[in-house]
Amino acid sequence: MKRVLVFHPERCLMCLSCVLACQLKALGVEDPRDPISGRKPPQRLSMVLVEGTPWASRCRHCLQAPCAEACISGSIVRDEESSAVLHHPETCVGCGTCQLVCLFHALSRDEKEDCMVKCNLCLEDQTPSCVIACQTGALALSSGDRHAQEKKRNYAKEMTGDRGNG
Amino acid sequence: MADQEGIRPVGCGYGLLGLCCVSCLRGPCRRSPFDDAGSGKFCGEDSDWIVAHNIMQRVSLESLQTMAAFQNALEQASDPESRKETARLDDMKALLSPFSRGENALPDVLSPEQAFPFLHSMEVPVGSWITTLLDANTERPPEMRSAEAKLVTALRLSAMALAAEALTRELAGSMPEEIDVALPDSPSPLLLLLSDDGGLQDDGRDALMKEIDTACRGEARIYRLPHAALLPSFARRVFAKWGIPVSMTKSIAVVFSSSMIRGLGALALGFSLVSLPGYPVQGSPLVEKYLAQDLKRKFGHAYLTVPPREDLCEAILRSLTS
Numbered sequence: 001m002k003r004v005l006v007f008h009p010e011r012c013l014m015c016l017s018c019v020l021a022c023q024l025k026a027l028g029v030e031d032p033r034d035p036i037s038g039r040k041p042p043q044r045l046s047m048v049l050v051e052g053t054p055w056a057s058r059c060r061h062c063l064q065a066p067c068a069e070a071c072i073s074g075s076i077v078r079d080e081e082s083s084a085v086l087h088h089p090e091t092c093v094g095c096g097t098c099q100l101v102c103l104f105h106a107l108s109r110d111e112k113e114d115c116m117v118k119c120n121l122c123l124e125d126q127t128p129s130c131v132i133a134c135q136t137g138a139l140a141l142s143s144g145d146r147h148a149q150e151k152k153r154n155y156a157k158e159m160t161g162d163r164g165n166g
Numbered sequence: 167m168a169d170q171e172g173i174r175p176v177g178c179g180y181g182l183l184g185l186c187c188v189s190c191l192r193g194p195c196r197r198s199p200f201d202d203a204g205s206g207k208f209c210g211e212d213s214d215w216i217v218a219h220n221i222m223q224r225v226s227l228e229s230l231q232t233m234a235a236f237q238n239a240l241e242q243a244s245d246p247e248s249r250k251e252t253a254r255l256d257d258m259k260a261l262l263s264p265f266s267r268g269e270n271a272l273p274d275v276l277s278p279e280q281a282f283p284f285l286h287s288m289e290v291p292v293g294s295w296i297t298t299l300l301d302a303n304t305e306r307p308p309e310m311r312s313a314e315a316k317l318v319t320a321l322r323l324s325a326m327a328l329a330a331e332a333l334t335r336e337l338a339g340s341m342p343e344e345i346d347v348a349l350p351d352s353p354s355p356l357l358l359l360l361s362d363d364g365g366l367q368d369d370g371r372d373a374l375m376k377e378i379d380t381a382c383r384g385e386a387r388i389y390r391l392p393h394a395a396l397l398p399s400f401a402r403r404v405f406a407k408w409g410i411p412v413s414m415t416k417s418i419a420v421v422f423s424s425s426m427i428r429g430l431g432a433l434a435l436g437f438s439l440v441s442l443p444g445y446p447v448q449g450s451p452l453v454e455k456y457l458a459q460d461l462k463r464k465f466g467h468a469y470l471t472v473p474p475r476e477d478l479c480e481a482i483l484r485s486l487t488s
Contacts, residue, residue, distance in 0.1 A: 020179040031474040032179040033448045
């Protein structure tokens with residue numbers, strides 16, 4: 001089933017709960033009060049302000065993913081079933097080529113494991129931790145490209161001045 | 167396993183760690199527990215300061231509420247028809263005077279130095295409590311800006327607030343000056359289970375108390391107290407019976423309360439503290455170390471940080487028998 005992470009900037013309060021939830025998931029910690037003994041998590045999701053508007057900086061799971069095309073070890077592959085671009089850290093050599101070609105700065109380096117990291121949409125979980133942590137619904141999980149289609153329809157309406165197909 | 171999460175479901179991660187700061191109108195700021203670049207505050211304070219400042223602000227607010235209740239009780243007790251001892255009433259009134267920095271005999275009667283060495287090491291307020299409260303909330307750089315100084319002040323205010331609660335109840339006639347509890351003949355660990363009435367109905371605290379009671383019965387004499395205002399009197403009774411401060415007895419107070427002054431007050435009096443819900447201190451290694459390790463090393467009692475998925479009974483037993 002398709003899995004799409006949708007971000008609604010108008011709902012985001014920049015509380016950073018999604019970022020913390022993602023970091024804890026990376027460390028395998030369920031509760032922030034659990035001991036983490038100085039470990040630092042890799043960065044797979046970050047929030048930035050772009051001209052005053054919140055923006056979730058994360059992997060877009062591009063249909064034609066430059067990172068997958070550039071990966072020299074074949075560690076980044078597109079999974080058609082989930083429509084996700086998946087990274088396999090066990091074969092990643094950490095060359096950083098993917099980071100160079102990504103237009104969205106969605107990959108970072110895990111210095112401890114000496115490999116790259118990116119959002120894999122938490123396919124192993126029913127709902128990603130970041131979506132669970134988001135209390136305003138700014139991050140939502142969609143099972144299809146409904147949101148993209150809706151945007152395209154709205155854009156088309158705007159362009160045609162609501163004249164429809166004719 | 168004694169599950170603490172029945173008391174409080176997991177909420178905002180930054181809030182649980184004490185790393186959410188609302189001390190100015192540009193916030194709230196949330197500081198990453200992983201020290202990520204760019205997650206700092208506008209004002210540049212570090213996580214130690216934020217955690218200590220949050221504790222201090224909460225304690226100040228609760229202390230103020232306690233002082234207001236104490237003032238109301240004093241006003242009612244000052245009625246000419248009530249037959250209260252005038253000298254003691256005057257001492258109590260002096261504790262609430264914002265203009266008095268002079269000596270007051272009452273705090274020393276309530277907390278004698280030999281019985282409360284930790285409290286006196288923090289320069290327990292000898293003058294007016296209101297003056298102490300006002301001073302504590304006045305930024306006096308640079309010494310008051312340190313996280314540790316803020317913690318010490320929070321502990322001092324909490325002890326003061328507990329004493330005010332006890333006096334309020336004494337004035338209302340619902341509690342005697344000194345309680346009479348049966349203690350063992352020789353010093354041994356005591357386990358005090360306290361629950362205030364501020365909890366939600368059926369939030370699991372009764373079941374948890376019963377579980378702790380059953381698990382720890384063999385290791386400590388267990389007392390159930392209806393409110394924290396009894397703690398100062400309880401600690402004085404321990405000293406009267408055994409001649410040692412309560413901090414030397416490995417005694418633990420398990421405080422079920424959403425109010426911070428009750429738990430921190432117990433800690434300031436010399437009891438080791440288990441608080442349910444736990445305090446948001448894990449965001450600062452310095453604050454956690456001060457409450458959990460430094461106090462233990464210097465005075466023998468400490469705040470027991472119990473991670474959410476750890477068995478509470480085991481943690482209490484470990485502390486009682488260590």
